[in-house]
Amino acid sequence: MGQYMKLNKIMFVELFIYLLVICVNFSNCTGNPTSKSTDDGNIEVLSSTDSIPFRNMIGINGFDWEYTNGTAFNQQKFELIKTFTGFRQYLDWDRIEVREGFYRFSYDDIYRKNKQQGIVTLTCLQTIPRWFREKYYSDEYDRKKAYGSLRDYIMVPKGADKRDPASYVDFAKLGFQVAARYGKNANINPTLVKAVTWGDVPDVKIGLGTLEYIECGNEPNKDWSGPNAQQTPEEYAAQLSAFYDGHMGTLGEGVGVKSADPSMKVVMAGIASPDLKWVDRMITWCKENRAKDGSYTLCFDVINYHQYSSVRAGQYWGNNPDLSKNHGVAPELSSVGKAAIDFINLSREKADGIEVWVTECGFDVNERSIKRALPIGNKTTIDTQADWILRTALLYSRVGINRVFFYMLNDVSKNSQVQYNSSGLIEAGRRRPSADFLLQARNLIGDYFYSGTINNDPIVDVYSLEDEKIYVLTVPDQIGREEDYTLKLPGISEVRIHHPQQGSNEMMTESRAIGDDGLQLKVTETPVFVEVVR
Incomplete structure (x- = not known):
């Protein structure tokens, strides 16, 4: 425990620095959502996000196999997935097109x-299939390692121009x-359908x-799999233009999402x-x-990126990372809020205000992972993961992100210290506290809209649904502060106070009469919800 007492002192210094650089100012306004990053690095939310329900x-x-036993749909697994309001499905290309x-x-x-x-289902199509590797990269493809060999390569034939949509x-x-x-x-010509x-x-x-x-691919800007797996923005835009509408219909019949269904939304790949x-x-x-004709069109309907709330410094890779300098961070103390607002403003200024999504975020629970939630006081990493996951959802609702997808349903391995391997919200067929907290918040304020913040520390958010109001109060810290x-x-004269609790579908609730003194x-680092009774 002494190790973590020392760690808390380090966290206090980091907290002071983060609050200086990323100080959150709010006003309780209504109307269309508007946010900005100020010259001194502060974040200012100028109005409500009254078109985005918290459920998003x-x-x-x-x-997809997390829905099934073999090929049979499994209702028990689905009951766990029903905790969530969106499912981003990682789907490898050759799980559909097994042969060309x-x-x-x-x-x-x-x-x-x-x-x-x-x-809401978001199908994320990714990785090149084995037949593609055999056809275009036969001299490089290692058939003894059929699954992993070259799978992250860019989706073009060898030697093709990566900046040409036709590739x-x-x-x-x-x-x-x-x-x-x-x-x-x-209304599609059935001869074009090859199922x-x-x-x-x-x-x-x-x-x-x-x-x-x-979604067209995943993390095209990744820099850890070599140059053949990494794209420039221009190269990826060319891919996206082909995928979107066959590069404005120039690539022939049966090419591009919009050529089949103009109403389907194409989400750009979440950048890393x-x-x-x-x-x-x-x-x-x-x-x-x-x-065309003096105007242009974008080849994506949603801006999409990934960000994990964490700090990284010194030795962070290998078997012995410096755990005092590499770890998850409470969302309010990291740069995730500022980044979100910057992307929202980019959308408004240059992309006609299209939606902005965060399709990967979260925290590990393995105590040696550099992306772990911190144990705080008598709370374990699993307990803190629950607090920080819920607070991440509240933060993104506060600043105006349109949708959030947490990483991920089940662990790769809880016992692995590799980053992202123990980020699951489900364990051994049961919800972790993080999933409990999200489900309970969904049941309580899922249909409500963020309408303002009336205090900064503790944060006091206001959620509204017509004439109903619920206040959400949180200490934005990671040292067990109250x-x-x-x-x-x-x-x-009366409120209902709701506290998230582990192992339940609903929060623990108490009714309380209040007087003129309020x-x-x-307030703690676990959000509390105060429902006004009228």
Whole structure:
């Protein structure tokens, strides 16, 4: 425990620095959401995000097999997934196109049940298939390591121009086939649909209407798999233009998502870090390469990035990282709020205000991971993960992000210290406290909208639904700090106070009468919810 007492002192210094650099100022306004980063690095939220319900902050990342036992849909697994309001599905290209030109779909039930349950599905198509590696990279492809060899390579034939949309036509055809089957447009020439069963019997289904969003790749700016796996913004924009609409219809029939369903939303790949200039360069590429009749169109409908709230310094890789300098950080004390506002403002200024999503964020629970949530006082990493996950959802709701997907449903391995391997919100078929807290917040304020912040420390957010109001109070710290706070509620005589609790679908609730002197509260680093009773 002494190790963590020392760590808390370090955290106090970091807290002071972060609060100087990233100080959050709020005003309780209404109307269209507006935010800005001020010249001194502060964040200012100028109005409510009254078009974004809190439920949009409760998405999760995962895989289709987490719905099934073998090929059979598993209702017990689905009950856990129903905790969340969005599911980002990592889907490898060759799990659909096993052989070139033969598209096999095993996701009809998953997408249909998600839609029926109100879960937004984001299908993230990624990695080049084995047939593609065999065809275009036969001299490099290691068949003894068939799964991993070259799988992260850019989706172009060897030697092709990565800045030419036509180089990505194979992947753009995949986008057309997925959109034709799961989109809303039933008026598609069936001869363009190449779906087959596992016995290669035609399996033509058109316009099922179960998928609204599709993502073109994952982390194209990654720098850890070599130059053949990394794209510049211009190269990725070329890929995205082919995938979006067959580069404005120039690549022929059956190419591009919009060619199958103009209403389906194409989400740009979540970039591995919040690099504003990277997206700005994509927009510039669209201006230069998607212009027609004096105007231009973007080749994406949603801006998308990844960011994990953490600090990194000194020795952070290998078996012996410096754990005092490399760890997760409470979201309010990191740069995630400023980055979110910067992307929202970029969208407003240069991208017609399209939605901004964060499709990966979260914290590990392994105590040697450099992305771990910190044990604080008598709280374990699992306990703190619950606090910080809920506070991350509240922060992104506060600043105006449109959707959030946490990483991820199940651990890769809880016992692994490798970053991201123990980020699961589900463990051994049960919700972790982090999933409990999200479910409870969804049940209480899922349909509510953030409408303002009336105090900075402790943070006091206001959520509204027509005439109903719920206040959410949190100490934005990571040292076990508590603060006494008086919530003034003129004309209100009764409230219900809700506390998140582990192992339950609902928060622990107590009713309390209040007088003219207001409601006296002990606020902690676990959010508390105060519901006004009228």
